[in-house]
Amino acid sequence: MKHLTHMEDLGVAGLQQVIRQALSWKQADPGKHLADALLGMLFFNPSLRTRASFEAVMARGGGSSLVLESGKGAWAMEHRDGIPMDGDRPEHVREAAPVLSRYVDLLAVRSFAALEDDAQDEADPMMRAFRAHATVPLISMESAREHLCQGLADVLTLAERFGGPDGDLKGQPVTLSWAPHRKPLPKAVPNSFLLSAAAAGCEVRLAHPPGFELPAAVMQQADDLAAQSGGSVYVSHDQSAAVAGSRAVYAKAWGPVLPCAGDAPAMMQAHPDWQVDSRLMAKAAGDACFMHCLPVRRDLEVAAELLDSPASAVVDQAENRFHVQRVLVDMALKSFKQTSNQSWSVA
Ligand SMILES: CC(=O)N[C@@H](CCCN)C(=O)O
Ligand SMILES: NC(=O)OP(=O)(O)O
Known part of the structure; x- marks a missing residue:
């Protein structure tokens, strides 16, 4: 079973x-x-x-x-x-x-x-x-x-957009970026995108402000999967640098490392410049897609104009x-x- x-x-x-x-x-x-x-x-x-x-x-x-x-x-x-x-x-x-x-x-x-x-x-x-x-x-x-089902649907979406024969994604650069929110959200979706993109062989670039690290055991598992698949995992506190040349930019809000001494909702609102928008997408590859698992808060996590642009893959992700x-x-x-x-x- x-x-x-x-x-x-x-x-x-x-x-x-x-x-x-x-x-x-x-x-x-x-x-x-x-x-x-x-x-x-x-x-x-x-x-x-x-x-x-x-x-x-x-x-x-x-x-x-x-x-x-x-x-x-x-x-x-x-x-x-x-x-x-x-x-x-x-x-x-x-x-x-x-x-x-x-x-x-x-x-x-x-x-x-x-x-x-x-x-x-x-x-x-x-x-x-x-x-x-x-x-x-x-x-x-x-x-x-x-969120296993979400991670798999996300890889299917990537495979359809720029995968090789059989959906091969080896070496393809994709960025998972933290995004602002009004309150801390779970880490399941970023964990699963990281794990599934690493297992698919992508060059996964994880970008977040300091204090929003994903659990060490998940990072280790992503490294292990990448080692088996021919992928790689990088972490950066510089959102623009992480996005440069990427084929996909995945925005997701998640909470700080817990337990945390500070005011977690205030920490979620302390980096409004991390909102993902078309100006950031312009640093990605010319045909790059924008991704989010949904539901998404417009003009908080992600600029509405980006969600409404042809670059957005969010409905395809949901279909997948x-x-x-x-x-x-x-x-x-x-x-x-x-x-x-x-x-x-x-x-
Ligand atoms: C807004 C919210 O609570 N989002 C949840 C669910 C996302 C998709 N199922 C989260 O961030 O994990
Ligand atoms: N992406 C996702 O799991 O959406 P729901 O929370 O609406 O099921």
């Missing part, structure tokens, strides 16, 4: 397999490849793209889906072990995960970072608890550490969520025989 929650579940070869299959299915639609499969989605946080694209994957593939929102209709959920449950969370993952597994063929969970301590978010306690206790394959719809996720769902289902899990058979 294959869980698909972190880049370590795919590695360099797995990422290549997903991108190739997604490119191929964009040319020749696989039809009803999900034959009656049922996906259960559990959200701890809001979503537009993730929920809509997974529902579309299941409906168009001939399967179906059900959606639960923890704390909003479904019970609030505890993941910690060894504590009396005397707080405001009546349900434990130790029961919820195996119970949901009896109803569906595949589970998907979204649980954002707590944003108190980077080490705790890096350990990804809620997603790890679901991995441990689900008895069907689990897909991450963004966790505290990573569908294309990579139908491959992930297919892979996860093929890794597992559903009837071995339930005491009754749906076949």
Whole structure:
């Protein structure tokens, strides 16, 4: 049984397999490849793209889906072990995960970072608890550490724009730039872009002001992936220098290193000149694209004129969520025989 929650579940070869299959299915639609499969989605946080694209994957593939929102209709959920449950969370993952597994063929969970301590978010306690206790394959719809589906959709977008045969991106310079915001945001999206672009062989340039470093374990993992794929990873505090000659500029707001002594919202607003705009894009390669995972705050993180310009790839990125996720769902289902899990058979 294959869980698909972190880049370590795919590695360099797995990422290549997903991108190739997604490119191929964009040319020749696989039809009803999900034959009656049922996906259960559990959200701890809001979503537009993730929920809509997974529902579309299941409906168009001939399967179906059900959606639960923890704390909003479904019970609030505890993941910690060894504590009396005397707080405001009546349900434990130790029961919820195996119970949901009896109803569906595949589970998907979204649980954002707590944003108190980077080490705790890096350990990804809620997603790890679901991995441990689900008895069907689990897909991450963004966790505290990573947003795997987003990173894969981003690489597919790069591959389509300037990849070689089979979407090869080896040596292509791409810049991931920190952007201002009104409050600290999770590091899952920048972590996953870094990891997936490194695994795809890109020359990844990470630019952020001092104090906004990504977790050391993620940086190390990106270096390891780059070493295997022929890519490379550079870090800079100079946004313009990092963008020079890049084929893609990816803007993302994320919070400071946590815990932090300072006023985190004030730190997010202390670098308004890091807003990504057309003046910055002019330093990139002539055909460079602009990227963002969405949702994006116009004229705060990114200049509206750039989002509205032909350079923007943000809607293509969102569409590509569908294309990579139908491959992930297919892979996860093929890794597992559903009837071995339930005491009754749906076949
Ligand atoms: C605004 C916000 O909370 N963004 C979230 C979700 C991004 C895509 N799912 C983040 O920055 O991680
Ligand atoms: N990019 C992304 O995951 O969007 P949603 O948060 O709307 O699902």
